[in-house]
Amino acid sequence: MTGRAWKFGDNITTDHIAPGRYFHLRSNLEELAKHVLEDARPDFPLNVKKGDFVVAGVNFGSGSSREHAPTIIKLVGVEAVVAKSFARIFYRNAINIGLPAVICDTSLIDDGDLLSLDLSAGVVVNHTKGLEIRFPPLPDTMKKILEVGGLIPYIKRFGDLQL
């Protein structure tokens, strides 16, 4: 299955993703999701489709620990966030809620390119450009968490943190 790339720049913060002025919507994630990333790209929440990819530069998700940020990205159907690098809290949050966060060379992707992801093979395929972009596997701990769909399913299955 392929999805389109939505290209963002460097240092996209959690305030871009889930702005504080919508604080009151944190109890209503469906409503909050209507504003996802709107301060970075107003067209994104209006037109994003299930299976699309968020593609960014360095330090994606910097700032707050608000887990609402990766949650609403997942909620609008995004397949994965692909970036040159992630801020550490966002990275952990994304994996914890079962949203793949992939670190690779996003300069090989332009806005609107059609992408697909094979997590276990460690490759993002850029169908528009006919490119395979390889990425190193997730750290073991995070791979195990993502494989079962997030940290809550992981603890339910194993009953404990098993590293």
Add this chain to the structure above:
Amino acid sequence: MVKKLGFIGLGKTISEKILSEHAARSVSAGEVTVVKVDYVFTHDASGPLLIKQLKELGVSKPHNPKRTIIFIDHVVPSPRKEISNEQSTLRRFAAETGCRFHEAGSGICHQLIAEYYASPGQIIVGTDSHTVTAGALAAFATGMGATDVAVAAALGKTWFRVPETFRVEVNGSLQKGVYAKDIILYLIGLLGADGANYKALEFVGETIDSLSMSERLVLCNMVVEAGAKVGLVPSDNVTKRYLAERGRIEEFREIRSDDDASYERVIKIDATALEPQIACPHSVDNVKPVSEVKGVKVDIVFIGSCTNARLEDLHIAASILKGKQIHPETRLIVTPASKEIYVKAMADGTLRTLIEAGAVITPPGCGLCFGALGGVPADGEVIFTTTNRNFLGRTGNPAAYTYLGSPATAAATALNGRITDPRDVM
């Protein structure tokens, strides 16, 4: 009180020591380990999500309710029913489970963690990126999302990759009008917004030794703006005195890195040469000396937040504004960081001085820092704050411009209506 660290081995940084103790085995930078946690906390911004995740786990009560703390600090008092309902969920949960609870008006979680809970050698995790503040007391304190903290609350433990350490050596005497805020802004400008991603920042040197706890809290509070996992100040006599003043002297332990510890990087800063620093819109690493920014017209000045709203900060602002009026085209909002600070600032006349100069005082809490409460700037307006973030939209309006600086620079700016070098008015 110093515990025997024999099993840990030599050559360890503060992070490696604390994580080794809590893992009950010797760990070094780069390793992944499960550790016990001493405190977990949440607040009204992420607490409801944390409770939802606990329910999802089938856990009705935290592993240790007395070491699980709930704060209502982000939006106080609540201006909307949606937020009131979420806050009421937290109150109910605290009452049902016996968790520690701090009601709206008590103050900002990070300030209360410093005042009542944090001590050297602890591990503290909270659902807030500025949990790092408690590193000023040599606690390994870091922010995580609601799911991670829910699991830490449920199990009494979490996992970490042991961070490499950047040793930040600050030497020399700060000039009058230059503060810890200027040191940390300068450092973030140097490192960049992700320059310390995943790392521990350890602050040492004669300048750090001489800083008060209030100032050390400023340094550690902002390490996350360079991406760091923790900021740490070795515990010393300043730590001891602070804990003694708080009636917690028995919690003091001396913790510092071993002489032969390994650092990924050593950064040296000459405090003597430092002038007041300003973070310009729209990123915290867009830092310039005040001499390059002064003169920018400012509509709102905010002195508040977990970064810079302690009694010392309010005293500095009051000393600049005493007997004067702020600029007629500028508004000033002051939000003390905790109830105790609020009461002391009231008793010693600080609040009166600020109010007479034209300030609006709002109740202890996060205030307007992240744009969910009163004080939101209008389109095109400029706001100068003592907070830790100036991201686009941070103060509630993506069409506004946010600058960050010290309380002294903020007060001088309120006086002149333009960004001002505090040394010109002190």
